[in-house]
Amino acid sequence: MQLAQQLSERHGVEVSGFEASDLDAAVVGEFLAAIDDVLTRHRLIDIRGIAIGTVAEGCVVCVGRARTTDADASAYSWSVTLDGGLAADPERLDEILRNQRRPGAAVAQADTRTVYAATVREFGRAFDLAGAGQARNRAQRILIGEYLRGDSGYHNAGLARVVAGYKRWRDQLSGASFDNGQFDAGAALADAFTDVMLNGDKATEPAKTLCGLLTDTAAQVSVARGGVQER
Incomplete structure (x- = not known):
């Protein structure tokens, strides 16, 4: 509860559900650390509430939105909720998170910081929605453009070499970014954001490219709607 109150004071959000005595301290600590990091670096959406509570079946963390009572009909407020039952049962939580992942390479460090990764991934999905x-x-x-920008010799190369090189470069993205071999843009954006939040400058170049696209786009749309601007 003390950590939640500190987060509330730092970012001006309401907190609830953190007083339960059976919560796992490590799980809740990672959840709050992820939120703190995202709100510190990317205040792109109007987060008003952080909670331990009930989420949709099969979910662990939910970043949800609702229309505000403001005059602007397009305005939304957002909340972030960690499932209360799973917050008290870390073994079951880890099992659910493992089962949710598609086969293939996960984002570096995501397997050792599962709750942090799950939380920032949901923020990535929320930014895509925003x-x-x-x-x-x-x-x-954008990925193709970034690859070609870094390959100054592509003008003199055959199409097959350029395509093969691009696919090798793009394949640095997490395995979740591909569904049966097909590029899944929504999943790729969420995992790219996760990679950058977890690994910073050590994130892959394609992930950095998509993370920049994701946050820049959310910021531009938010400003156009008169919403929260990135700090």
């Missing part, structure tokens, strides 16, 4: 899906629509094109 950006009206524009980042998802542009993801493949």
Whole structure:
């Protein structure tokens, strides 16, 4: 509860549900650390509440939105909730998180900071939603552009070599970024954000590219709607 209150004071959000005595301290600590890091670096959406409570079946963390009572009909407020039952049962929580992941390489460090990774991944999905899906629509094109920008010799190369090189470069993204071999832009954006939050400058170059696209797009849409601006 003390950590939650500190977060509340630092970011001006309401907190609830942290007084329960059976909560696992490590789980809750990682949940709050993830929120603190995201709100410190990317205040892109209007987060008003942080809670331990009930989430949709099959979920661990939910970053949800609701229309505000403001005059602007397009305005939303957001809340972040960690499932209360799982917050008291870390073994079951870890099992659920493992089962949710697609086969393939996970984001570096995600397996050792599962709750942190799950929380920031949900923020990534929320930012995609806040950006009206524009980042998802542009993801493949932005990746191709970034790859070609770094490959000064592509003008003199055959198409097959360029395509093969691009796919090798893009394959640095997490295994969750591909569904049966097909690029999944929504999952790729969420995991790219997770990679950058977990690993900073050591994140893969494709992940940095998508993370920048995701946060820039959410910021632009938010400003256009008169919402929260990134600090």
